[in-house]
Amino acid sequence: MxxxxxxxxxxxxxxxxxxxxLEIAKGEVIALIGGSGEGKSVLMKHIxxxxxxxxxxxxxxxxxxxxxxxxxxxxxxxxxxxLFQGGALFDSMTVFENVAFPLEEKxxxxxxxxxxxxxxQLSNVxxxxxxxxxxxxxxxxxxxxxxLARSLVTDPEIMxxxxxxxxxxxxxxxxxxxxxxxIHEKFSFTGVVVTHEIPRVFDIVDRVAFLKDGxxxxxxxxxxxxxSSIPEVKAFLAGTLGRPDPDGPDFFNPVGSDRTAG
Amino acid sequence: MELIRRLGAVVLLHVSRMGVMxxxxxxxxxxxxxxPIKWRRLLKQISFIGFQSTVVILLTSCFTGMVLGxxxxxxxxxxxxxxxxxxxxxxxxxxxxxxxxxxxxVTGRAGSAIxxxxxxxxxxxxxxxxxxxxxxxxxxxxxxxxxxxxxxxxLLTAIFDVVGIFGGYLIGVKLLGVGVGxxxxxxxxxxxMKDVLEGLYKAVSFGxxxxxxxxxxxxxxxxxxxxxxxxxxKATTQAVVLSSVLVLIxxxxxxxxxx
Numbered sequence: 128m129x130x131x132x133x134x135x136x137x138x139x140x141x142x143x144x145x146x147x148x149l150e151i152a153k154g155e156v157i158a159l160i161g162g163s164g165e166g167k168s169v170l171m172k173h174i175x176x177x178x179x180x181x182x183x184x185x186x187x188x189x190x191x192x193x194x195x196x197x198x199x200x201x202x203x204x205x206x207x208x209x210l211f212q213g214g215a216l217f218d219s220m221t222v223f224e225n226v227a228f229p230l231e232e233k234x235x236x237x238x239x240x241x242x243x244x245x246x247x248q249l250s251n252v253x254x255x256x257x258x259x260x261x262x263x264x265x266x267x268x269x270x271x272x273x274x275l276a277r278s279l280v281t282d283p284e285i286m287x288x289x290x291x292x293x294x295x296x297x298x299x300x301x302x303x304x305x306x307x308x309x310i311h312e313k314f315s316f317t318g319v320v321v322t323h324e325i326p327r328v329f330d331i332v333d334r335v336a337f338l339k340d341g342x343x344x345x346x347x348x349x350x351x352x353x354x355s356s357i358p359e360v361k362a363f364l365a366g367t368l369g370r371p372d373p374d375g376p377d378f379f380n381p382v383g384s385d386r387t388a389g
Numbered sequence: 390m391e392l393i394r395r396l397g398a399v400v401l402l403h404v405s406r407m408g409v410m411x412x413x414x415x416x417x418x419x420x421x422x423x424x425p426i427k428w429r430r431l432l433k434q435i436s437f438i439g440f441q442s443t444v445v446i447l448l449t450s451c452f453t454g455m456v457l458g459x460x461x462x463x464x465x466x467x468x469x470x471x472x473x474x475x476x477x478x479x480x481x482x483x484x485x486x487x488x489x490x491x492x493x494x495v496t497g498r499a500g501s502a503i504x505x506x507x508x509x510x511x512x513x514x515x516x517x518x519x520x521x522x523x524x525x526x527x528x529x530x531x532x533x534x535x536x537x538x539x540x541x542x543x544l545l546t547a548i549f550d551v552v553g554i555f556g557g558y559l560i561g562v563k564l565l566g567v568g569v570g571x572x573x574x575x576x577x578x579x580x581x582m583k584d585v586l587e588g589l590y591k592a593v594s595f596g597x598x599x600x601x602x603x604x605x606x607x608x609x610x611x612x613x614x615x616x617x618x619x620x621x622x623k624a625t626t627q628a629v630v631l632s633s634v635l636v637l638i639x640x641x642x643x644x645x646x647x648x
Contacts, residue, residue: 175521177520200523201523204520204521207521209521211514211517212514213514215513215514215515215517215518217515217518218509218515228522
């Protein structure tokens with residue numbers, strides 16, 4: 128579904144991506160992890176076609192999105208949903224108007240049908256009753272959920288989540304991860320989750336891509352990743368989890384999914 | 390040698406930015422003439438740029454006309470020509486002060502807000518979100534402002550002219566004793582349709598110029614002026630300063646062209 132080939136990107140002479148190669152199968156959800164400034168969000172924006180690589184390619188269904196212009200790019204983006212770190216809700220619109228916006232602008236669905244779909248989507252993210260509120264009147268967790276509803280309302284085939292739990296309290300963060308899991312089971316999109324939520328995110332993803340020094344240092348299932356012998360991975364896990372032995376007993380499994388069993 | 394290299398780099402940077410700015414305007418015009426137009430957004434911006442600027446325009450135009458009444462009367466009376474006050478006030482307003490001061494007021498009131506709004510949308514990734522929805526951001530953010538400017542500025546200028554002439558009338562006729570027939574008589578003798586149109590052409594061009602600069606500065610906030618609140622603040626300041634300066638420079642060239 129998505130294939131990234133030898134992707135390079137520099138900013139003002141500073142190389143951020145130094146040859147990323149990655150493949151994501153249809154219906155698969157992967158976690159993109161790594162230290163701050165390793166280029167996770169930059170890679171995500173390349174997948175979305177928001178940035179152009181210095182060299183290398185991003186292929187979606189075999190088509191190089193770097194070569195897409197105008198109508199083709201629009202067509203690709205109509206298949207894509209993106210959950211921004213800050214939600215990126217339109218602050219002059221209510222929650223309802225935000226979620227309805229892509230349907231009103233991109234489809235020819237009638238107002239009644241749009242209302243039904245928006246209310247259904249808001250109910251999916253547990254936001255029923257908040258449709259008339261403005262983004263500034265709701266909490267950070269609600270903003271994330273409203274943004275999730277907006278990105279899912281057009282039934283995208285590919286979902287990109289840029290740090291969906293950053294800035295949220297642990298309970299709300301966990302609720303968002305559970306929601307992503309539930310929605311994935313319902314809609315079966317292909318997904319990429321950029322996150323620092325380790326190890327909790329491992330319960331909702333099929334594979335983990337670890338970025339280090341601008342390349343993918345490890346790409347494995349969560350269980351393989353946890354028991355990786357790669358020194359960088361061991362050091363990262365030790366630093367993130369605050370435990371010296373990542374090969375120790377099973378990690379906390381708050382989401383309750385059995386995805387790590389793979 | 391190093392100095393020349395740095396100077397060259399600065400020149401190249403500014404030339405390339407001017408190129409980006411030029412392309413921005415071309416794209417905006419292209420999407421302004423190729424449907425669909427976002428009518429609801431256009432009406433909202435006409436209300437914001439035009440209707441909501443009316444009070445400011447009424448105040449500035451009235452006082453500008455009154456000042457012209459005083460200054461015109463005292464200066465013309467030195468050469469015994471106070472009877473020409475109406476023509477002087479009218480011509481000054483219709484050809485120069487009306488369009489220029491209207492443009493400067495709109496820049497300060499609406500232009501700064503446009504830059505800030507688009508700039509905040511840029512730094513909070515709302516523009517990226519729109520692009521990812523497959524929507525044309527020019528149609529939503531730039532074209533309505535550009536068209537609203539083209540429509541609103543001449544109308545505001547016309548209001549400015551009329552109220553300014555009335556302000557001059559209050560001082561010249563009611564306070565200083567110039568005959569009402571003389572005030573409006575010389576005005577209609579010396580001001581032709583060409584003069585009025587000259588002012589309105591200027592107003593249209595200022596409407597384009599202000600919205601071009603203000604939208605551009607907001608749209609490219611994080612790229613040209615830095616990130617976060619500081620970036621938006623810088624962009625807004627630059628937009629107001631650049632628009633105001635360009636209005637005055639462009640006014641000179643328009644006057645030369647239309648003379």
